[in-house]
Amino acid sequence: MNEAFQQMAGRLMVALDYPDAQQAEQFIRQLEGIPCYIKVGMQLFYSAGPAFVEQLKSRGYSVFLDLKMHDIPNTVRGGAESITRLGVDMFNVHAAGGRSMMAAARAGAEAAISADSSLAMPLIIAVTQLTSTDQATMNTELGIPGTVQDVVVRYAQLTREAGLDGVVASPLEVPAIRAVCGSDFKTITPGIRPAGSATGDQSRVLTPGQAIAQGSSYIVVGRPITAAPDPRAAAEHIIEEMIQL
Numbered sequence: 001m002n003e004a005f006q007q008m009a010g011r012l013m014v015a016l017d018y019p020d021a022q023q024a025e026q027f028i029r030q031l032e033g034i035p036c037y038i039k040v041g042m043q044l045f046y047s048a049g050p051a052f053v054e055q056l057k058s059r060g061y062s063v064f065l066d067l068k069m070h071d072i073p074n075t076v077r078g079g080a081e082s083i084t085r086l087g088v089d090m091f092n093v094h095a096a097g098g099r100s101m102m103a104a105a106r107a108g109a110e111a112a113i114s115a116d117s118s119l120a121m122p123l124i125i126a127v128t129q130l131t132s133t134d135q136a137t138m139n140t141e142l143g144i145p146g147t148v149q150d151v152v153v154r155y156a157q158l159t160r161e162a163g164l165d166g167v168v169a170s171p172l173e174v175p176a177i178r179a180v181c182g183s184d185f186k187t188i189t190p191g192i193r194p195a196g197s198a199t200g201d202q203s204r205v206l207t208p209g210q211a212i213a214q215g216s217s218y219i220v221v222g223r224p225i226t227a228a229p230d231p232r233a234a235a236e237h238i239i240e241e242m243i244q245l
């Protein structure tokens with residue numbers, strides 16, 4: 001495993017969308033030695049709980065806890081404080097909760113850090129428009145007018161003004177986000193589909209190489225790795241593609 005591979009592996013977030021700790025653990029063992037980021041989402045967290053996250057951290061993994069908080073500011077503040085105590089590297093909220101809700105997430109994380117100086121400040125990220133949402137759904141079902149790209153950029157600006165570190169968006173929108181929010185503002189991009197793989201419920205997709213070429217800070221990949229006949233080979237193939245572009 002050369003240096004370029006190791007560095008790029010750190011920009012691959014593998015979504016551990018499994019029903020329980022045992023199945024998640026079996027999968028992780030197949031990726032042993034690949035220094036990728038691990039994303040724990042609702043399915044696994046609601047089943048395996050904080051203990052599983054703490055165990056990943058004690059084994060040296062970088063962990064993105066994807067619980068997409070969206071609630072009143074006081075509740076999100078408390079949630080962010082509890083999440084930060086788990087020692088995760090990144091967590092997220094919905095930008096649709098608004099500026100004060102996002103600022104409350106930051107305040108909660110800061111409260112946890114000031115109570116325990118052994119903790120590091122996690123990156124706090126806001127979801128703009130889910131990558132499963134297409135233009136028609138956003139306009140008609142959600143009642144939000146305009147293009148997806150314009151709405152995503154507006155949410156990204158609001159996220160930045162609220163003091164958060166970056167957004168979740170499709171890789172398609174990354175150049176527009178970077179143009180407005182700058183290159184230090186993180187872009188976390190799911191909606192990744194290697195050429196020829198099933199899109200499933202995702203709408204706004206690009207390949208791993210295209211996403212890196214667009215400027216994504218991190219790409220999030222679930223089923224193209226977890227459902228592959230050989231997950232380790234699938235992950236390695238994706239990292240090689242990321243390096244080449």
Ligand SMILES: O=C(O)c1cc(=O)[nH]c(=O)n1[C@@H]1O[C@H](COP(=O)(O)O)[C@@H](O)[C@H]1O
Pocket residue numbers: 015017041066068092127129130131132168169190191192202220221222223224
């Ligand atoms: O916040 C996320 O991670 C997220 C936001 C979004 O807009 N779209 C999205 O797919 N995700 C997550 O990214 C992962 C994508 O998984 P796959 O579609 O299987 O590659 C899932 O765990 C989703 O929960």
